[in-house]
Amino acid sequence: MALICQDGAFRRELAALLRAAGLVPLIGAQAEAASRLQAKCGGLDDGPKAKAPDLVVLELSAVSGPRAAVVQQYRDRWAVPFLVLADGDDDREEIACWQAGADDYLRPPVRIKPLVARILRWLDRLSPVSELPDRRGSDDRVLAQGALNMDARCHLVTWQGRRVPLTQTEFRVLQALARRPGHVKTREQLLDVAYGDGGDVEDRSIDSHIKRLRKKIRTVDPEFAAIETLYGIGYRYAHPRQS
Structure with missing residues (x-):
């Protein structure tokens, strides 16, 4: 999974809990182009079928420029759950993120342990019985x-x-x-x-x-x-x- 958070303390604590849960988060402090992040995830080419993370968590404070456009960029490339962590109470921005394809949107304050439970729930929904x-x-x-x-x-x-x-x-x-x-x-x-x-x-x-x-x-x-x-x-x- 990909974890993109600007808040260093929050990012470290969340990553530690995810690792304790048996996950391997790919961590970034700033939102990157989907193709660059995809390469870090292990994709061998830059095409839409290259390897994608299982799930993306994006803290909006890590985004420079139009935020909903970044969400749209990821969604156009990957059919994986996309969780957005907001940094304010802007209704218009939330609506724009939903319209861009966000699967979940959390306003502050975001509590880390419930967020981990939420992530695990999303991943559990994705796992087919045949892969158990x-x-x-x-x-x-x-x-x-x-x-x-x-x-x-x-x-x-x-x-x-x-x-x-x-x-x-x-x-x-x-x-x-x-x-x-x-x-x-x-x-x-x-x-x-x-x-x-x-x-x-x-x-x-x-x-x-x-x-x-x-x-x-x-x-x-x-x-x-x-x-x-x-x-x-x-x-x-x-x-x-x-x-």
Whole structure:
């Protein structure tokens, strides 16, 4: 993903949180021509099919000249989510950015941790099921990740070959995490998995489910540490080679 922010402290903190979430941000202090940024992203040519970032975050203060025109320049070249961080309350500028193709527009003050959660949500929407790593077997209801095996057909979970009894909600939460090792799930995303639209549930209830999941798996493996906490962001399942 491309991160273009002029505010140095904001840029460094945001980049650190993104890296902690397993992302590799390409960082710039000023908006560049799309072709130049594309070359930095690894494109081998200057054509529209060269490699693009997965997502672009642009702080408008990093833009000199017509701001909406810069948004339009990126959108003409790449079909990726484009998040704009405004530096004021100008309705006309916001409308111009939307019309230029912005996918999201945030007015100040922009809080970093909610912004990271927003970015992760966008990236999660983009990831096709076919690209989920290390899902062995042709049946989507069967999941194997390292020492973990899950079979939704019979609600069976084993760790290192030993059965771990889970509730339906715990099963869904663990399955959502384990399907994408190294990929962060926010509390909001896990709430959607656990409860769907089934009422008003506090997002901190996910913390309780995670605590019980860890406790249950540690009854068969006291060293279990595959579910990692990213404070202020959410949770992720460590890649099998890291667990």
